[in-house]
Amino acid sequence: MALAIGVFVAVLLAIASERVDRTKVALAGAAVVVLTQTIEQHVAIEAIDWNTLGLLAGMMLMVRLTEPTGVYTWLAIRAGQLSRGRPFAVLLALAGTTAVLSAFLDNLTTVLLMVPITFLLADALDIDPIPLVIVEILVSNIGGTATLIGDPPNILIAGATDLSFMAFIVNLAPIAAFSFVVVTAGLYLAFRRQLQVAPAARRRVMELDARRSIEDMDELKRTIPILVGTIVLFFAHQALHIEPATVAMTGATVMLFTSRQKLQDALAGIEWPTLFFFIGLFVMVGALEETGAIAGAADRIGALTAGDRSAELVGILWASAVGSAVVDNIPFTAAMIPVVESLQADGGDDAYWWALALGACFGGNATLIGAAANVAAAGMAARAGRPIGFVYFLRIGVPVTLVSVLLASAYVALRYL
Secondary structure, three states, rough: HHHHHHHHHHHHHHHHHHHHHHHHHHHHHHHHHHHOOOHHHHHHHOOOOOOHHHHHHHHHHHHHHHHHHHHHHHHHHHHHHHHOOOOHHHHHHHHHHHHHHHHHHHHHHHHHHHHHHHHHHHHHHOHHEEEHHHHHHHHHHHHHHOOOOOOHHHHHHHHHHOOOOHHHHHHHHHHHHHHHHHHHHHHHHHHHHHHHHHHHHHHHHHHHHHHHHOOOOHHHHHHHHHHHHHHHHHHHOOOOOOHHHHHHHHHHHHHHHHHHOOOOHHHOOOOOHHHHHHHHHHHHHHHHHHHOOOHHHHHHHHHHHHHOOOHHHHHHHHHHHHHHHHHHHHHHHHHHHHHHHHHHOOOOOOOHHHHHHHHHHHHHOOOOOOOOHHHHHHHHHOOOOOOOOOOHHHHHHHHHHHHHHHHHHHHHHHHOO
């Protein structure tokens, strides 16, 4: 356990220093825990979330195959024109779209679709895209909190309980919506100086003919219907008992057959460093799980609260937020589920599950590795030549997490205590 924790902390510090590529560090950490047999090789392979990797790879392929058509440029121009180039309107349009799509699609898929559009829009308006991307990361995790399918922790909780889709919306959507309003307003105030649009840039965007940005209409007609169909399938994947990765990879495969682009060019569009970073991270977190480090931390919550319901709910909320920020909200939620089950007096107090969901989803905003959507967006930004620094994100993510978790605490106290 000590070695698993030590390696993970060392990797986090190396990533925070930004002196070494994060993918190299993550893979090195994974190699250490496997070579030292802190985690057996077959267990390390099982610890990798292949559903997340498949979803990422499939969506990256589809984005790459549709990009040459010019559709993302068209969307960026139209977004700029509809907002008339006003900074607050631009931020609100991107944040609102991201939050809604994250709730009813899932936050990982949403950022993969939104980030390319954001970079093109920022380029058209001649502003820094990184503040907009960071806003999208943060609101994707908040928006994803609202529904059963929006964020992986909610999917894990639903799988361990008999809670319905509507139960998630009724109990989580109100605080998610309120947090979105507060956080978006605060982020605009924080970034307003970086989002100033020059009058010349605003006029230039308004004068653009969006239709001229479509570069290959034939390719557009072949690929966009597949992308739209894939997104529709995401909404229905649970009813059809199909995993999101299967939906994404199926859509990507169909698109590869219909597109005229070369397979090698399409595969080159995949963010391979991001995928390998996830592999390293999953293996290290698997070592923490296998050695009992995560479960031990979760068990201490029950010991500290001493059976007091109010203390247990607040403790679950804050411990999940902190744990999700440090480790990743998916494995931490998995470790917390049996703890929550044991803390429930009669197994019928659903407030415990809502506290866990809010803590895990909101806590994922604190660091770049707190949620899969964060890592994916950061990888796309790095590929575009605008990397997001670990410490820079921390300075924004931690205050946002504190505010949202405080709001969630007040919500839990007013509604369930």
